[in-house]
Amino acid sequence: MPLVSNSKLPAFERIQEEGGTVVPRDAALQQDIRELHIGLLNMMPDAALTATERQFFRLVGESNQIAQFYMHPFTLKELARGPEGRAHVEQYYESFEQIKADGLDALIITGANVTQPDLALEPFWQPLIEVIDWAYDNVTSTLCSCLATHAVMQFRYGQKRRHLGFKRWGVFSHRVMDPHHPLVQGVNTRFDVPHSRFNDVSRAQFEAAGLQVLVESKEAGVHLAVSEDLFRLIFFQGHPEYDTISLFKEYKREVTHYMDGKRADYPPFPENYFSCRTQAILDEHHERLLAARRSGAPIPDLPEALLRPGLDNTWHDTAEAVINNWIGKVYQITNQDRRLPFMGGVDPADPLGIRQNPR
Numbered sequence: 001m002p003l004v005s006n007s008k009l010p011a012f013e014r015i016q017e018e019g020g021t022v023v024p025r026d027a028a029l030q031q032d033i034r035e036l037h038i039g040l041l042n043m044m045p046d047a048a049l050t051a052t053e054r055q056f057f058r059l060v061g062e063s064n065q066i067a068q069f070y071m072h073p074f075t076l077k078e079l080a081r082g083p084e085g086r087a088h089v090e091q092y093y094e095s096f097e098q099i100k101a102d103g104l105d106a107l108i109i110t111g112a113n114v115t116q117p118d119l120a121l122e123p124f125w126q127p128l129i130e131v132i133d134w135a136y137d138n139v140t141s142t143l144c145s146c147l148a149t150h151a152v153m154q155f156r157y158g159q160k161r162r163h164l165g166f167k168r169w170g171v172f173s174h175r176v177m178d179p180h181h182p183l184v185q186g187v188n189t190r191f192d193v194p195h196s197r198f199n200d201v202s203r204a205q206f207e208a209a210g211l212q213v214l215v216e217s218k219e220a221g222v223h224l225a226v227s228e229d230l231f232r233l234i235f236f237q238g239h240p241e242y243d244t245i246s247l248f249k250e251y252k253r254e255v256t257h258y259m260d261g262k263r264a265d266y267p268p269f270p271e272n273y274f275s276c277r278t279q280a281i282l283d284e285h286h287e288r289l290l291a292a293r294r295s296g297a298p299i300p301d302l303p304e305a306l307l308r309p310g311l312d313n314t315w316h317d318t319a320e321a322v323i324n325n326w327i328g329k330v331y332q333i334t335n336q337d338r339r340l341p342f343m344g345g346v347d348p349a350d351p352l353g354i355r356q357n358p359r
Helices: 010-017 025-029 046-061 083-092 096-102 125-138 147-155 203-208 246-259 276-295 304-310 316-338
Strands: 003-005 022-024 035-041 068-074 106-109 141-145 162-176 190-200 212-217 221-226 233-236
Touching: 003 010, 003 025, 003 046, 010 022, 010 046, 022 025, 035 046, 035 125, 035 316, 046 068, 046 083, 046 316, 068 096, 096 125, 106 125, 106 316, 125 141, 125 147, 141 147, 141 316, 147 233, 162 246, 190 221, 190 246, 190 316, 203 212, 203 221, 246 276, 246 304, 276 304
Parallel strands: 003 022, 003 068, 035 068, 035 106, 106 141, 141 233
Antiparallel strands: 162 190, 162 212, 212 221, 221 233
């Protein structure tokens, strides 16, 4: 069912241009279709802020549930932003106070760039804990992505992430560990997921916290795990929301960092992502860059028009299926809640202990 353009956020227009279904708020209000209100705590840096909006909005909008999806982006003021990022947030984002007052059916929390060796030293640490604690008591389900997963594992379960000593970067094959769990029902038993991270929470750590691992890779480790109540907290370590070109853009950024002297070594290829032909073209480009640097000639541009058609997406369909299952469960539980009298707290008849949504 469609996304509802409940604000002038440019992401809605972009998704519509790509073929997604987006309806104006006025038209949505005239239809007798169930609403689902989903928050997006977007902690990504300015360069990835709008792309992350589109990626998660698109996945939600592709859900097959009989509902209209109202998306509510917000962020944390403690996150460093430039003038353009601040202007975007001020114009299009809601405040956390507004989010708390209106309520949500579900919440997605993105990753973030970090600068400290311990997450507890980051300036956004306490504000993020406040959001997650509020969501745990007031939102049906919270989906944590990457850094958000690591933060929750540390402050709620006492399991600190561990530096890998390298960047786990590429597209990796994963297997479903429990095909009967509602989140992975109907999902391929083996599928790909992109990863891009230096840190890891291991299977042993998830299990020590009493969490269930649902999807895992021999090479990349745990991707998907769920909280002990099967649904309230969902953890991603990979990035199933990524666009086809996301890893390519990261590679391009790392090449630029090398040329600007911000990294000492030329970046390796993301694993299992570029074809042999694409790698050959990029190797040739590497040689041209080095030759230009030696001779003082202008630095040649990356031949993107030649490379992009050769990029494959082997993860989106499964990501869509998992998000569809998640939204379906949120829809089911919130519908049950709306048939119960408001008790001002947790309904003891609800086996998941979910507070009734105030909307």
